[in-house]
Amino acid sequence: MRGFIIGRFQPFHNGHLNVIKKISKEVDELIIGIGSAQKSHTLDNPFTAGERIMMITKTLKNFDFQYYVIPINDIEFNAIWVSYVEALTPPFDVVYSGNSLVRELFEERGYMVKKPEMFNRKEYSGTEIRRRMLNGEEWEPLVPKEVAEVIKEIRGVERLIRLSEKDY
Amino acid sequence: MRGFIIGRFQPFHNGHLNVIKKISKEVDELIIGIGSAQKSHTLDNPFTAGERIMMITKTLKNFDFQYYVIPINDIEFNAIWVSYVEALTPPFDVVYSGNSLVRELFEERGYMVKKPEMFNRKEYSGTEIRRRMLNGEEWEPLVPKEVAEVIKEIRGVERLIRLSEKDY
Amino acid sequence: MRGFIIGRFQPFHNGHLNVIKKISKEVDELIIGIGSAQKSHTLDNPFTAGERIMMITKTLKNFDFQYYVIPINDIEFNAIWVSYVEALTPPFDVVYSGNSLVRELFEERGYMVKKPEMFNRKEYSGTEIRRRMLNGEEWEPLVPKEVAEVIKEIRGVERLIRLSEKDY
Amino acid sequence: MRGFIIGRFQPFHNGHLNVIKKISKEVDELIIGIGSAQKSHTLDNPFTAGERIMMITKTLKNFDFQYYVIPINDIEFNAIWVSYVEALTPPFDVVYSGNSLVRELFEERGYMVKKPEMFNRKEYSGTEIRRRMLNGEEWEPLVPKEVAEVIKEIRGVERLIRLSEKDY
Amino acid sequence: MRGFIIGRFQPFHNGHLNVIKKISKEVDELIIGIGSAQKSHTLDNPFTAGERIMMITKTLKNFDFQYYVIPINDIEFNAIWVSYVEALTPPFDVVYSGNSLVRELFEERGYMVKKPEMFNRKEYSGTEIRRRMLNGEEWEPLVPKEVAEVIKEIRGVERLIRLSEKDY
């Protein structure tokens, strides 16, 4: 059985990793869709698709499990979005999502949809991590160490801070 | 004389029907544009273009009047929008709209534009109808019975409720 | 039962009309998709979607049969095309097409697909009609008289001839 | 040395003119990008790209300085935006911008980026000028006289006022 | 009176220059549209919009005449193309074109369209110039000397030759 999970992963954090580890016991293979792939360089979406792929791949490197990481652009046309995902991915049987729109779209197409159990949502959250980055607080414990390394390598925190500068 | 009216029709309601009945006495044929055709499955735009076409066509079935129902996508380029509408529709002489942008764009292109008289805007309103659907209140009296049937057939209220579920 | 047929209708001719008349005995309602809706003003696709809608609607005016005419743009992404059609149309059960790509795409999605019987393909053909228009030969007998009227009204033959002028 | 500056110029005002005059002493040639070129007919973006090009060209007419005015659409894909600008413009060495996103994108691509000194930002501001237009206050002193003439010619204030009318 | 001319200018050559010189005596201002602006790096369209803008601007530098150079992407939707051009340019009264599609589209919108007189089309032709570049023949006499300089600066002939290498 092949599963599908989608997230923006801005950045990929321990909450994502926990969910994926759990799902890996339920399915044979997992497709990880990078949502809003075309977005980057904003306060809510600082990292490019390529950077997010690197975060995930490095984290899962020693993880003995068949997975695929596939960038998926927003297409702003909900009624065809499932079909768009299907065109870009190997076929799958079950979808994992905590997002009501994603769940509705896949359910209407007849997919089995599961709500993955998340824990410590207050800290394991992209919003919280980006907030800490901007405020100079400690964010590294909330992400896998490989993700922290990628973010350092691409100087991601500096990017975020520069993007937050007031225009005139 | 041929007229043009555009709306999102989320859903088509008695206010729309009243306006169309009135216009049908002023023009020989009416083009009904389905605006934001590409949008669906959101709290503000729950229904697909195809579903909205069905609502309108079934309601007007026994209505002895030549009309066209044509889906029109948003193109996010106001200065060419009138030209885009013209490409997709038979030629028309008069535009009916209560929306200031639509009126401005057609007036700049030399069209006669009329503001249709609406009544009972408080109840005959897509916003109000969707609010009632979400809250389990009675919404059926605000739409033609054919529209209520379509919404039941496609399980539209259930869709709206599921879309309103909180993500995590 | 609702059927779907798609064509470019450049222009709508007697062959199309015959097929639609035949299908109308097999289904309760028919959706007529205007393919390549965004194309116009070329030698192969001289007429806009709006003009083609007018040809079809005027021809079928006194035809007692529920049908929908819906412009469908090319999207150059075959794997999502069926989903795109579904978003813009009421649901349908059977597809009529003589085009192998259209048939393949709908069959892969589980639709029943029928090949409509065509006759006199040599004359009832958009290519042949446009050829005659360009050469000043008689083309009117090959199309419904309402179509000939529309083409006259929009001065379609003159357009085609001007488009065929050699550039330098 | 060739410079690049981008703005929405809704409308082009004295603040813009001052900046450009100053830059013209630092570079040999200046490329003036019209940002959000596809936007027009909204309260924040009332003027088309063509109208904005006219404002700038007429203002700089007797200005002895080589410049280029180039419309640049939003592409909603930050990571490729610099490359998109490069494709549409002659090559340049230095970028002038007060916008943190623009600065970040060009700096990541290795460009020298300067923050132009602005003065009287309270009055020399598109937002302030559009506010005055809507309220019938005096706005002409805030723009070059050629810009005021263009806006009169295209009846721009009337457009803005009509766009602000409440829909129903 | 303002005129509009459009070309791909791959590259800008003496034939183009002659036409523009002639037109400059008939109109007060001229808008020069760079067609297929998004195309570059192919055998038929080797130069980017930015490179073509540079060729034209440098050639016309000492030419005392008000002109605008504006890149115009193909939009593959003929029926709205005139409207698209209008959005990106100052208003104009007359169109100069030797292309039958361009002429037809503007004439249908009510524009005066003139066919510019060309001479020595056999040599003053983009196709011929690119052929010579590929074959190592003399092409410089067919273009203004500023264009030859730009092409040398960007190493355009080398690009063309590399693009013609056979793939495997």
Place this chain on the structure above:
Amino acid sequence: MRGFIIGRFQPFHNGHLNVIKKISKEVDELIIGIGSAQKSHTLDNPFTAGERIMMITKTLKNFDFQYYVIPINDIEFNAIWVSYVEALTPPFDVVYSGNSLVRELFEERGYMVKKPEMFNRKEYSGTEIRRRMLNGEEWEPLVPKEVAEVIKEIRGVERLIRLSEKDY
């Protein structure tokens, strides 16, 4: 060092596999771009991006080497294509390509570009393999056995044959 290679992989064959094996000795990681990702269901591009990802991933399963498989749509805008690839992929140092356009675009951006050595191009070729599929000849020996399995699972040969049927 990270490398990048792009192909349409219609289908992935032994020639591709040989090249990738060779490259894997020169780089630490390899990004495999699926070109023309949006294309499928044509005689030249029968397989979807998802199907091609599956072919590659299954073939390389037991291959001890870090690689990424990333679908890349055509964008029909050569001058920004490299930037588009960069946005979707981890950063890379060297590009492998036998296509002159790809080589030119990356070289202009300063990348090291290598021409991979191919052998038996006559048989190890997508064109040849699709020709054999259509003619009922033996094609399986030309692809890895995992690819043959995927094509059987998705009934790819039958799809190709149906797509080749003559329209009327």
